[in-house]
Amino acid sequence: MNVLLLKSVKEIELEISQEFEIFDSWMDRYEYIIDLGRQLSSFPDEWKIEENKVQGCQSQVWFKTELKNNLFVCQAISDSAIVSGLIALLLRIYNQKDPSDIVATNPTFVSVIGLDEHLSPTRNNGLNVMLQKIKNDARNMVLDQQLKTKLN
Amino acid sequence: MNKAFNLENIRKDFPILDQEINGSPLAYFDNAASTQKPKAVIDAIKNYYEQDHSNVHRGVHTLSVRATELYEESRTKIAKFINANTSNEVVFTRGTTESINVLASTLSGLIKQGDEILISTMEHHSNIVPWQELCIRTGAILKIIPINKLGELQLDSLEKLLGKKTKIISVTHISNTLGTINPIKKIIELAHLYNAYVVIDGAQAIAHTPIDVQDLDCDFYTFSGHKLYGPTGIGVLYGKENLLNKLPPYQFGGEMILKVTFENTSYNSLPYKFEAGTPNIAGSIGLAAAIDYLNSLPLNLCHQYEMEIHDYALDQLKSFSNIRLIGESHKKSPIISFIANDIHPHDVGTILNQKGVAVRTGHHCTMPLMEFFNISGTIRASFSFYNTKNEVKQLIGGLGIAFKMLS
Numbered sequence: 060m061n062v063l064l065l066k067s068v069k070e071i072e073l074e075i076s077q078e079f080e081i082f083d084s085w086m087d088r089y090e091y092i093i094d095l096g097r098q099l100s101s102f103p104d105e106w107k108i109e110e111n112k113v114q115g116c117q118s119q120v121w122f123k124t125e126l127k128n129n130l131f132v133c134q135a136i137s138d139s140a141i142v143s144g145l146i147a148l149l150l151r152i153y154n155q156k157d158p159s160d161i162v163a164t165n166p167t168f169v170s171v172i173g174l175d176e177h178l179s180p181t182r183n184n185g186l187n188v189m190l191q192k193i194k195n196d197a198r199n200m201v202l203d204q205q206l207k208t209k210l211n
Numbered sequence: 212m213n214k215a216f217n218l219e220n221i222r223k224d225f226p227i228l229d230q231e232i233n234g235s236p237l238a239y240f241d242n243a244a245s246t247q248k249p250k251a252v253i254d255a256i257k258n259y260y261e262q263d264h265s266n267v268h269r270g271v272h273t274l275s276v277r278a279t280e281l282y283e284e285s286r287t288k289i290a291k292f293i294n295a296n297t298s299n300e301v302v303f304t305r306g307t308t309e310s311i312n313v314l315a316s317t318l319s320g321l322i323k324q325g326d327e328i329l330i331s332t333m334e335h336h337s338n339i340v341p342w343q344e345l346c347i348r349t350g351a352i353l354k355i356i357p358i359n360k361l362g363e364l365q366l367d368s369l370e371k372l373l374g375k376k377t378k379i380i381s382v383t384h385i386s387n388t389l390g391t392i393n394p395i396k397k398i399i400e401l402a403h404l405y406n407a408y409v410v411i412d413g414a415q416a417i418a419h420t421p422i423d424v425q426d427l428d429c430d431f432y433t434f435s436g437h438k439l440y441g442p443t444g445i446g447v448l449y450g451k452e453n454l455l456n457k458l459p460p461y462q463f464g465g466e467m468i469l470k471v472t473f474e475n476t477s478y479n480s481l482p483y484k485f486e487a488g489t490p491n492i493a494g495s496i497g498l499a500a501a502i503d504y505l506n507s508l509p510l511n512l513c514h515q516y517e518m519e520i521h522d523y524a525l526d527q528l529k530s531f532s533n534i535r536l537i538g539e540s541h542k543k544s545p546i547i548s549f550i551a552n553d554i555h556p557h558d559v560g561t562i563l564n565q566k567g568v569a570v571r572t573g574h575h576c577t578m579p580l581m582e583f584f585n586i587s588g589t590i591r592a593s594f595s596f597y598n599t600k601n602e603v604k605q606l607i608g609g610l611g612i613a614f615k616m617l618s
Contacts, residue, residue, distance in 0.1 A: 085565050140555060
């Protein structure tokens with residue numbers, strides 16, 4: 060099955076933290092994040108609707124999540140370059156995952172990659188809100204799956 | 212008496228300025244959001260709590276008498292600072308927002324369906340939403356005085372909007388986003404031709420220009436302590452005595468009463484009628500200390516110097532070809548708002564913070580104004596007399612890095 064070939068949330072978090080270890084200045088870290096944001100796959104304008112908008116960020120952020128082949132699939136974008144970079148990291152960690160894995164794992168990558176001082180979830184950059192959105196949507200998918208199993 | 216402007220000494224008065232942020236010296240350009248506090252203010256609050264604190268009014272013991280004297284002395288100092296006719300005209304509030312809310316709530320009784328309230332395109336949300344709510348409650352109509360592309364109020368349009376139905380005009384003295392200085396004396400004059408009440412949002416102006424409420428002849432003037440180098444949580448509602456007397460109380464409880472029985476309550480006189488509950492005593496004392504401090508400076512020269520810094524920054528910003536200024540009024544206070552092509556203001560602010568530079572980014576609580584300029588937000592640098600040219604250079608250097616990283 061697909062799931063077995065995929066890395067877990069924890070494994071990817073570890074991978075990202077190893078990548079960030081090579082940067083010794085904040086500028087390099089930010090440049091890398093900005094670059095990751097630029098590589099986000101395109102987000103069609105017709106998806107930029109109120110329903111997909113994540114409220115509570117200083118920048119505009121859109122998330123489109125769905126359950127595909129029992130996996131959490133998400134596309135997202137922001138009009139802020141730095142927030143788009145954060146989105147790229149989030150998607151790398153959470154995309155194509157079993158929703159229950161997402162619900163069960165608390166993210167640690169922010170502190171591990173040395174950005175907690177600048178991008179801690181309490182700061183108003185929307186990271187916290189985006190994490191909540193991912194977790195909420197994943198939780199709803201798990202609940203839906205459980206409901207379907209029961210009904211069957 | 213000619214006092215000299217001494218930047219070095221002034222900076223020593225503000226302990227918070229002497230620190231590093233992310234390895235760079237702090238360059239604080241968020242003064243329109245809140246100014247920093249001189250040691251005199253910090254000490255006044257500390258001394259009050261260490262030596263003089265008790266509840267104010269009606270106490271016979273020494274501490275209560277001292278606290279009351281300090282509290283009322285603060286009111287007198289503030290009255291003098293804005294040249295109010297009497298200290299009864301100075302009501303303590305939590306800040307500009309609460310001052311405007313007091314008015315929007317208590318003026319309700321004078322407003323009927325179809326009456327008109329005028330505000331302008333450049334208002335802060337706290338000078339929009341309370342009036343919207345008043346309109347919902349009373350059936351009055353909110354009308355908007357337009358601005359031009361430079362961010363200046365269009366007086367000819369105001370003259371057309373004014374009429375028999377106009378009951379209240381509430382405008383900002385200085386725009387927190389654009390820095391525009393509005394011709395409020397003229398507006399007040401025009402409004403009074405129609406017997407409309409004029410409320411002035413003085414949140415920004417109080418720190419950058421001398422205020423003489425009698426000369427302005429405004430009916431109400433509002434400001435916050437924390438934008439005038441004083442503490443947060445204290446502000447002022449100035450109102451002409453006869454008008455404040457006409458208005459009903461805003462909140463009910465202790466302090467604001469004269470006599471209470473279970474059948475009936477009569478209310479206290481001004482300003483206590485509007486000050487229910489134990490007030491922010493330390494806040495008022497801190498604000499008075501800020502005013503004492505400002506009075507010890509050559510304030511005119513301070514205001515002049517702020518504009519020098521503003522002009523210098525504006526000139527330096529011209530080296531960037533990707534910048535569009537938002538707010539180019541002919542009459543400006545030391546606030547610069549700008550955007551940089553497609554770069555998100557929030558990203559610029561984040562990078563600037565890495566270089567120790569504090570600016571504000573976003574809509575600055577003026578979303579209708581952002582809509583007018585068709586933008587989502589700006590980068591705003593707002594200056595105080597404690598800022599230096601070197602700090603401006605730090606801002607320009609930081610912007611250079613930010614633009615390079617983000618373009």
